[in-house]
Amino acid sequence: MAQIVGETAGGRPIHEVRLSNGTLSVRLLSYGATVRDLRLSGVGHPLVLGYDDVADYAREVPYMGAIVGRVANRIGDGTAEIAGETCRFDLNEGAMQTLHGGKDGTGRRLWRIEEESDTHVVFADTLPDGHMGFPGTLDVRVRYALDGGTLEIEISAETDAPTLCNFASHCYFNLSGQQSIDDHLLTIDADRFQDIDARKIPLGPPVPVEGTSFDLRTPAVPPWGVDHNFCLADTRRAPREVLRLAAGGVEMRIATSEPGLQVYDGGGIEVAQGLGIEGRAYGPRAGLALEPQAWVDAANQGMRVQVDLFPGETYRALSRFAFARAG
Numbered sequence: 145m146a147q148i149v150g151e152t153a154g155g156r157p158i159h160e161v162r163l164s165n166g167t168l169s170v171r172l173l174s175y176g177a178t179v180r181d182l183r184l185s186g187v188g189h190p191l192v193l194g195y196d197d198v199a200d201y202a203r204e205v206p207y208m209g210a211i212v213g214r215v216a217n218r219i220g221d222g223t224a225e226i227a228g229e230t231c232r233f234d235l236n237e238g239a240m241q242t243l244h245g246g247k248d249g250t251g252r253r254l255w256r257i258e259e260e261s262d263t264h265v266v267f268a269d270t271l272p273d274g275h276m277g278f279p280g281t282l283d284v285r286v287r288y289a290l291d292g293g294t295l296e297i298e299i300s301a302e303t304d305a306p307t308l309c310n311f312a313s314h315c316y317f318n319l320s321g322q323q324s325i326d327d328h329l330l331t332i333d334a335d336r337f338q339d340i341d342a343r344k345i346p347l348g349p350p351v352p353v354e355g356t357s358f359d360l361r362t363p364a365v366p367p368w369g370v371d372h373n374f375c376l377a378d379t380r381r382a383p384r385e386v387l388r389l390a391a392g393g394v395e396m397r398i399a400t401s402e403p404g405l406q407v408y409d410g411g412g413i414e415v416a417q418g419l420g421i422e423g424r425a426y427g428p429r430a431g432l433a434l435e436p437q438a439w440v441d442a443a444n445q446g447m448r449v450q451v452d453l454f455p456g457e458t459y460r461a462l463s464r465f466a467f468a469r470a471g
Contacts, residue, residue: 320392
């Protein structure tokens with residue numbers, strides 16, 4: 145059963161839900177619908193980054209483990225056209241663009257618990273019309289479920305007016321328990337990526353990975369400075385395996401319905417000693433963020449089909465994170 149483990153700055157209780165099936169165990173928070181801790185049987189360290197103190201999730205901004213939206217990633221200049229109207233969104237990144245739905249995006253909100261069992265939980269949130277500048281009241285749910293060595297994350301949403309919708313799980317993975325991800329080998333089934341400017345907004349249409357450090361079709365250490373979207377498809381589709389990550393005798397495979405996969409090497413992470421899980425400190429490249437989602441700034445980059453949501457439709461994103469001990 146969910147237990148109160150802290151409270152928001154406004155005094156509302158934050159609950160933790162623990163799921164376990166003998167192979168995987170996961171601790172989740174109602175704040176941000178966050179994956180707080182993830183363990184694989186027989187492995188003596190957590191596989192994700194997180195905080196020991198629940199209050200740090202509200203104080204810090206790396207979005208560790210949260211579900212981010214209503215539009216994950218960046219919207220250039222914080223503006224887009226919706227239903228013929230120019231909408232302006234909260235400029236929460238350098239006063240230049242909108243990141244992860246604005247300062248009150250779902251990664252920084254308290255979600256409701258609608259269902260729970262030993263192996264699954266459903267969190268829900270309602271974003272009102274006009275929230276962070278987005279039209280439409282949006283009802284969103286995320287279902288976490290364990291199946292053997294797999295954590296399945298299904299996100300669904302419905303709106304009462306035309307809007308934009310693109311949610312993502314924002315976990316930072318470290319499979320070996322070492323101080324950095326430099327011992328990890330990453331493989332991504334993508335032949336294109338979005339090249340970006342200094343603001344991390346795409347420069348134009350996707351470009352080939354061939355001949356760049358972002359060609360990860362064969363195993364390689366995650367490139368330094370990567371904070372890019374890898375283009376898996378033009379639209380959502382049935383989930384298929386797109387990624388393999390291996391380190392420290394553990395491997396993870398991701399299958400997803402999403403057309404893109406944002407990869408961030410955690411170069412900006414700075415978490416002091418005593419604040420991380422089990423008192424750990426996290427520095428640059430302490431974890432690798434792997435975020436299945438739509439392409440960056442899709443509404444302004446000619447890929448509206450990925451992010452438009454209309455009344456009567458259901459947005460649904462399904463990703464499976466499968467873990468195993470190597471060998």
